[in-house]
Amino acid sequence: MNPDTPADDASILYYDADYPSLEIGSACRDDVAALVRMGLLGDVGFYGEQAAAHGGPILELGCGTGRIAIPLARMGFTVWAVDVAEAMLDQLRAKLAAESPDVRARVRIIHQNAADLDVPGLAASLVLLPFNLLMMQPDQDQARRALAAAARHLAPDGRFALDIMNPATLPQEADSAPAPSQPRRNPRTGNPYIRHAQISAVNRRRVQHVTGWYDELLPDGGIHTTRFAFDWRMIDRADLTTMLAEVGLVIDQLAGDFDGSPWTEDSRRIVAAGRRAP
Incomplete structure (x- = not known):
C-alpha cells in the first residue's frame, strides 16, 4: 500500500480476496488461477525456501495481512512483520487469533513505514521486501530509504529477498x-x-x-x-541494482519467476536475492 492509503480504500478491504492465500484457510481452484494471472503463484514457497536456507529472525517489510508472515511463523521462524497500513495489520491480528499460541508469539507486529523503519537491536538473518513493496513507495528517495532500512536491520552475514513487477x-x-x-x-x-x-x-x-x-x-x-x-513507480533491473548498491547491497540470485526460471527482459517479475556488498 502507499503510505497514505486510507483504511476504507477498496484495495485494503478486498486485499485477501484479490491476493488469496493457498496456505491460510481453505483454497480453491479459482484462487490458484487468480495467483497465476497476477504472477504470484509460488511466492510464499519462494520466501519459505529462503527462510529454510538462511534462518531467522526474519524481517518482512510490507507484510500486509500476513499471507507470507504466518506461513513463515508456522515453520518456526520469528517474523518481524512491518506495514504502514494499520487496517492491514488489524486483518493480520485477526488471522493470528486463529493460530496456535506458538505461532502468534513468533509474529512481532510493527506499524511503521518501511522507509522510516527503526527497530533498535534487530539484526535479521533474512529481510524480505515482497510483492512490489518497492514499487509502492511514492518516489525513488523513499524506495532507496526502504532499502537502506533493510540494510540497516540486516545481520552482517544476513540475506535479503524481494520481488517486483518487470516494468517492460x-x-x-x-x-x-x-x-x-x-x-x-x-x-x-x-x-x-x-x-x-x-x-x-x-x-x-x-x-x-x-x-x-x-x-x-x-x-x-x-x-x-x-x-x-x-x-x-516503475523500477527496472538497472534501477534496482543501482539503488541496492547505494545502500551496500548486491544481488547474487536473479530469476524471472518464483520457480527460479532465468530472468529475461520479457520476464513478468524481477525476483532477486542477495547480501551485503563485499
Whole structure:
C-alpha cells in the first residue's frame, strides 16, 4: 500500500480476496488461477525456501495481512512483520487469533513505514521486501530509504529477498477505459465482485496512477461500490541494482519467476536475492 492509503480504500478491504492465500484457510481452484494471472503463484514457497536456507529472525517489510508472515511463523521462524497500513495489520491480528499460541508469539507486529523503519537491536538473518513493496513507495528517495532500512536491520552475514513487477511487461500509456477483472468472491461476505481499473500514463518520475472501483453483488440484487486509488513507480533491473548498491547491497540470485526460471527482459517479475556488498 502507499503510505497514505486510507483504511476504507477498496484495495485494503478486498486485499485477501484479490491476493488469496493457498496456505491460510481453505483454497480453491479459482484462487490458484487468480495467483497465476497476477504472477504470484509460488511466492510464499519462494520466501519459505529462503527462510529454510538462511534462518531467522526474519524481517518482512510490507507484510500486509500476513499471507507470507504466518506461513513463515508456522515453520518456526520469528517474523518481524512491518506495514504502514494499520487496517492491514488489524486483518493480520485477526488471522493470528486463529493460530496456535506458538505461532502468534513468533509474529512481532510493527506499524511503521518501511522507509522510516527503526527497530533498535534487530539484526535479521533474512529481510524480505515482497510483492512490489518497492514499487509502492511514492518516489525513488523513499524506495532507496526502504532499502537502506533493510540494510540497516540486516545481520552482517544476513540475506535479503524481494520481488517486483518487470516494468517492460506493464502498460505505460494511459487507458481511461475501465478494465474489469475476472469475477472473484469476497471471502468475508461470500458475494461475487468485479474490480474495474483505469491507469494513467507513466510520468517523468516513472510513476503511474491507478484508480477504479469494486462492484460487489449483494444478495438482494443491489450493487455495493467501493473505490480505490494508488500510485506505483516503475523500477527496472538497472534501477534496482543501482539503488541496492547505494545502500551496500548486491544481488547474487536473479530469476524471472518464483520457480527460479532465468530472468529475461520479457520476464513478468524481477525476483532477486542477495547480501551485503563485499
